[in-house]
Amino acid sequence: MAELVQRLRRAGSSARLSKEAFHKLSAVLTMLILIVVFSIGNGAFLSVNNGLTILLQTAVIGLLGIGMTMVIITGGIDLSVGSVLALSGTVTGMLVKAGVPVVPAMLGGVATGAICGAINGLIVTKMRITPFVATLGMMLIARGTALQLTGAAPISQLGEAFGVLGNGSLFRVVEMQANGFPRVVFPGIPYPVILLAIVAVLASFLLRRRPLGRHIYATGSSEEAARLSGVNTDRTKILAYVMSGGLAGLAGVVLMSRLITAQPNEGVMYELDAIAAAVIGGASLMGGVGNISGTMIGAFIIGILRNGLNMSGVSSFVQQIIIGVVVILAVYVDQLRSRR
């Protein structure tokens, strides 16, 4: 009898394991279906160039999504990432204009994001304001600051070096043609994509192998249990928000570099794409669940969806409706899962 129970339990656990795998598999399938549908709809969708465009778009959502995933695993949410992205990019542009070399200026942008994240974390843990309200406040504060600093005007003419991070690529192969014009054999792997890959690997390592990662999961799983076990849950949460803010800063630097202009109006509603990426990838808004590989798949789904809809000539208004539906569906699936 006891053995039977044990067997049933084991069967149950393997069923649950495959359930998690099932979630990831269904996300990958969704992605493939989207690719097939858009390819049939438009021949140009499945080209190297468009692939790179998607990768570039995904890079920004992916960077935001990674930070968002960390915060969501702690049981929080970060609604400020779109605005923090804008503020960080703007600060970088202003630093460059003030004569600071590009690399330190960009680091300054990332630091700006991290500081916004630290403020979010302090408001959530020390003032005990819910993450939703705290980061909603930061969303307005960061956007307002970016607009105030620039008078809502974009900062352009930032120089060639400023555009390298967003527009350069590795392994670009260019061939000189007989007529004297260069021909691009392989456009190369864009720097933003390489950056995303590096950040994803580091974040994944942090979550799986570092004590801080373990504490992030524990805090989201049960904050009280984590606290009673000696985990500094406040510090854990603050660090998660700092990473989310810092990555939003990095995304801002990448995006503005790509535009070679610092745009205080950029990144509006990007937080929703980041949340959608994390949730589609299996992160639970109840906390304790989520991983980077899932979020990467989620970011690609959003990137492909936006790009494919653009190429199919779907208006940006209808795109918003579709993404909105996708977000609600993803959260609904999340709830079904945790209600189990």
Next chain:
Amino acid sequence: MNQTAKDQAPLVELIGIEKRFGGLHAVNGVSVDLMPGEVVGVLGHNGAGKSCLMRMLSGAMLPNAGTIRVNGRPVQIASPQDARDHGIETIYQTLALADHLDAPANLFLGRELKDRFGNLDDKRMMSEAREVLRRLNPNFTNLADPVASLSGGQRQVIAIARAIYFDVRILIMDEPTAALGPSETAMVADLIKTLRAEGIGIFLVSHDMHDVFDLCDRVMVMNKGRNVGTHPIHDVNKDDVLGLIIKGALPDDWTPRHLEVAG
């Protein structure tokens, strides 16, 4: 309690501990001490304040007033980490497990084993966890499952294992056998006897009269937040204890039982 224990200084002294929640006086001027190698039963109705008192010693909750002494020295226990630093380990009534993590991750939560690069040493945590959990329950196999999927008994075993794996000198057990079957309960009783023999002091919160009389050296009964009596176990019988729990007092003509026998 044996004679040598009586001669030693107390491991812990709680003096005049108070805890209020708004108008509710959950713990009202409670004093009690604990000797090395002694098991003190903490008894009382639901809501009497037992868990609150224990949580203040665990660092889970701050008292409004009162003094805590460990090995004769007044200490501030402001966090669970402070308590651990004094060798105080707790099995919480709520177990305090992180449901999404597996058994080894819960066992080592907050004091993970690390390799020389500071990375999690999950292999070693798994093998250590397997050893300590199997010792408490030979049927413990599903170590890699999130603990949410485990039975109440298995979860309780993890909470117990976590408290005794590390260097414990003072153990607080808040209804440790509530979710356990008979064989696991017997195992916990054996465990308590072993720990006592090692000189560890134990506060045992329990409703089980059999366990209390089998395991405790003294009992302390709480009623509406007050300590209504601390007695050597040989001085009281089951009816005395029940009277203390229910009425908060012993009969007027009460005398310690062992004197009765002797006289």
